[in-house]
Amino acid sequence: MKIHFIYVTFNKLKNANALGAKLVKLRLAACTNVIPNIHSTYAWKGKIVVDKECAMIVKTTSAKVKQAIQFIKSNHPYEQPAISAFAASQVDKDFAKWVIGQTK
Numbered sequence: 001m002k003i004h005f006i007y008v009t010f011n012k013l014k015n016a017n018a019l020g021a022k023l024v025k026l027r028l029a030a031c032t033n034v035i036p037n038i039h040s041t042y043a044w045k046g047k048i049v050v051d052k053e054c055a056m057i058v059k060t061t062s063a064k065v066k067q068a069i070q071f072i073k074s075n076h077p078y079e080q081p082a083i084s085a086f087a088a089s090q091v092d093k094d095f096a097k098w099v100i101g102q103t104k
Helices: 013-025 065-075 093-102
Strands: 003-010 031-044 047-061 083-087
Touching: 003 013, 003 065, 003 093, 013 031, 013 047, 013 065, 047 065, 047 093, 065 083
Parallel strands: none
Antiparallel strands: 003 047, 003 083, 031 047
């Protein structure tokens, strides 16, 4: 089973922390990391926007990645959240075992 990292941004730290806690509680993620201060530049509804955001990295498995993405999308405050998932090409075997165990 492969390990996946999901990257998603939020407008508020409390939203990222709350959603991260739910993902772990529901065993959709073994762990989440929230990076509190990032600066994002993007086009939205015909305008260029520069915002302060925070980012979350979700650590999960290939078996849970689709369900975790759907949960994030359904519970995210943004109209169109930026959610990306990446399979890890190399992972420490003990870490992988821990992630798999936490998401069963």
